[in-house]
Amino acid sequence: MNKFHTPKSSMEEMWKLIVELFPIHRTLVNDGFKNSLEIIKRKLDITILEYDSGMEVWDWIIPNAWNVREAYIKDSTGNRIVDFNNNNLHLAPYSAPFSGKLTKSELLKHIWTLPDDPGSIPYRTLYYKTDDWKFCIAHNDLRLFNDSEAYDVCIDIDSKPGKLCIGEYYLPGKTEKEILITSYLCHPSLANDNLSGVAVAVEIMKNLAAIDNRRYSYRLLVVPECIGATTYLATHEDQLHKIVGGYILTCCGDDGIVTYKKTYSGNSVIDKAAVHVLKNKYQDSSFNEYDFWPNGSDEQRYNAPGVRLDVGSFMRTPYSEFAEYHTSKDNLSFISKEKLFDTLDSILRTLYVIDNDEILNNNYKGEPFLTKHGIYQSTDLRKPDKQSICYIQRTLMMELDGLNSLLDIADKWNYSFDDVYDVSREFLESGLVRIVESK
Ligand code: ZN
Numbered sequence: 001m002n003k004f005h006t007p008k009s010s011m012e013e014m015w016k017l018i019v020e021l022f023p024i025h026r027t028l029v030n031d032g033f034k035n036s037l038e039i040i041k042r043k044l045d046i047t048i049l050e051y052d053s054g055m056e057v058w059d060w061i062i063p064n065a066w067n068v069r070e071a072y073i074k075d076s077t078g079n080r081i082v083d084f085n086n087n088n089l090h091l092a093p094y095s096a097p098f099s100g101k102l103t104k105s106e107l108l109k110h111i112w113t114l115p116d117d118p119g120s121i122p123y124r125t126l127y128y129k130t131d132d133w134k135f136c137i138a139h140n141d142l143r144l145f146n147d148s149e150a151y152d153v154c155i156d157i158d159s160k161p162g163k164l165c166i167g168e169y170y171l172p173g174k175t176e177k178e179i180l181i182t183s184y185l186c187h188p189s190l191a192n193d194n195l196s197g198v199a200v201a202v203e204i205m206k207n208l209a210a211i212d213n214r215r216y217s218y219r220l221l222v223v224p225e226c227i228g229a230t231t232y233l234a235t236h237e238d239q240l241h242k243i244v245g246g247y248i249l250t251c252c253g254d255d256g257i258v259t260y261k262k263t264y265s266g267n268s269v270i271d272k273a274a275v276h277v278l279k280n281k282y283q284d285s286s287f288n289e290y291d292f293w294p295n296g297s298d299e300q301r302y303n304a305p306g307v308r309l310d311v312g313s314f315m316r317t318p319y320s321e322f323a324e325y326h327t328s329k330d331n332l333s334f335i336s337k338e339k340l341f342d343t344l345d346s347i348l349r350t351l352y353v354i355d356n357d358e359i360l361n362n363n364y365k366g367e368p369f370l371t372k373h374g375i376y377q378s379t380d381l382r383k384p385d386k387q388s389i390c391y392i393q394r395t396l397m398m399e400l401d402g403l404n405s406l407l408d409i410a411d412k413w414n415y416s417f418d419d420v421y422d423v424s425r426e427f428l429e430s431g432l433v434r435i436v437e438s439k
Pocket of ligand 1: 187326
């Protein structure tokens with residue numbers, strides 16, 4: 001049972017948000033990014049943090065704002081054969097401005113295509129470069145160009161100092177220790193990578209806000225990938241000790257099975273809870289459990305030297321393992337409401353385990369007389385059911401010694417966390433055990 005209940009209404013809520021955000025042109029620092037945060041703010045009352053272009057954040061510098069006024073390639077008849085207005089993937093983000101007439105061979109040096117997927121427009125960027133420009137087009141569209149013609153190229157860019165924006169939402173709990181939920185919003189019209197992660201993250205916070213008595217505090221960060229996470233970390237160094245760990249969400253809506261990518265340390269409560277929940281939810285083992293690898297999304301920044309926060313990653317098919325990744329085929333038809341909901345449900349179940357995991361210590365010596373405490377359950381000793389309450393009671397009598405958490409005990413004995421937690425309430429309410437502060 002999912003005790004951080006996932007309401008069915010979340011399915012439509014996530015979908016509506018993705019549909020609304022999909023057409024907007026976003027990049028690291030631009031109007032589209034801020035406008036997208038404003039749309040999210042109507043669903044969840046996030047705070048929009050702003051940081052100036054040019055600001056040094058550890059080893060990095062926040063780039064200028066980059067907004068596209070117009071970008072196209074026109075043939076000699078005045079026909080726009082490539083136009084940013086038709087698809088915002090057509091211009092590589094942070095391309096330099098340009099205006100001029102070029103031959104086909106000159107132009108081809110500034111065009112990226114996907115020869116092995118000729119119908120798709122690639123998504124590639126020119127972040128942190130200043131002197132090049134590239135159009136991204138479907139390989140099939142190269143036939144629109146011929147050798148005898150000259151083409152008018154226009155890349156009209158408004159590039160000037162602006163504000164890097166981060167969407168933040170904080171939910172206080174009983175303790176200041178916090179769990180981080182984060183995703184990135186800097187991609188233009190792509191659905192699985194990255195809008196699916198943002199929609200699930202926002203919905204997590206909306207659901208958590210409706211739950212009473214949360215132990216942990218929760219913080220949502222919606223950032224431009226890499227530079228946004230680095231900016232937040234560099235400007236909140238004195239706060240980072242409060243973070244127990246968290247999850248970055250990406251590629252949450254495709255048809256693949258759920259993947260959990262572990263933290264750098266690999267054995268934190270963040271990892272144990274995620275793997276425990278996925279094992280119990282998908283009894284047929286139809287999920288992926290991957291060790292940390294050092295090429296990915298913002299888990300790279302959170303787990304990096306000098307930071308070393310236990311941030312794992314929930315996704316379905318990992319980025320770069322699906323053919324549609326970073327192409328125009330990663331659109332609304334590539335994701336589904338049902339898979340978004342399934343991912344959301346898996347993460348809320350995981351957060352429930354983390355929020356309720358605790359260490360209990362015995363107030364008794366030897367074997368307690370459960371009948372006296374009104375909680376004894378009998379079992380047929382000839383055919384003992386190892387998943388029965390009776391068996392879990394006997395396990396807890398042996399294990400509740402102030403050393404191992406309920407999740408550790410559940411994993412050791414192959415029980416679900418929920419069953420162990422429920423039986424442990426009987427022990428607690430009868431005064432047989434007491435709560436030890438969580439590690
Ligand atoms: Zn991406």
